[in-house]
Amino acid sequence: MRRDVMEFERVLGYFDEDGDRKISLSELRSRMSKISGEFELKEAEIAIESLDSDGDGLLSLEDLITLMESVSEDEKLKDLKEAFEMYxxxxxxxxxxxxxxxxxxxxxxxxxxxxxxxxxxxxxxxxxxxxxxxxxxxxxxx
CATH class of the missing domain: 1.10.238.10 (EF-hand)
Structure with a gap:
C-alpha cells in the first residue's frame, strides 16, 4: 500500500468515530470542532455536499484522496504562479x-x-x- 494512502486512512480513522469507514456530518463537525474550534452545521453540510462522490451523505476514503489531490494541485498552481512572477x-x-x-x-x-x-x-x-x-x-x- 502506498504511503500516502496509509496517511489518508489514518485521517479517515481519526474522523470515523463509529468505525464504518465513512465520515458522517456529525463526525465531521465533532472532529473539526476539536481541531479548529466551533464548526458550524452549514459549513459541515457544504463540505460533505461538495466532497461526497457517491451521494450517500458520507465521506469515504476516496473522497478524502480526491480532496487532498485537489489541494495538492492548487498548491502546485500557486507555486508555479510565484515562480512565473519571479521571471x-x-x-x-x-x-x-x-x-x-x-x-x-x-x-x-x-x-x-x-x-x-x-x-x-x-x-x-x-x-x-x-x-x-x-x-x-x-x-x-x-
Missing part, C-alpha cells in the same frame, strides 16, 4: 527575453545573451509572440 520582473504578465536574462543572472548564469534567451523562449512560445504567457510557462514546467 516576470517587468510586471507585464509575460516572460520576455530581457526578464529571462535578468533572472538567469540572479541565478548565477550570466553567460546567456538576449539572443540565447529569445531562443530559449521560442522553444515554448506556442503562439509565436516572442514572450511566454503564464499558460505557456505552465505547459513548459509540466
Amino acid at each position: 516576470d520582473s517587468e510586471g507585464c504578465g509575460f516572460i520576455t527575453p530581457k526578464s529571462l536574462k535578468r533572472m538567469l543572472n540572479k541565478l548565477g548564469d550570466s553567460s546567456k545573451s538576449i539572443d540565447e534567451c529569445k531562443l530559449m523562449i521560442g522553444r515554448f512560445d506556442l503562439n509565436g509572440d516572442g514572450v511566454l504567457s503564464f499558460e505557456e510557462f505552465r505547459i513548459m514546467m509540466e
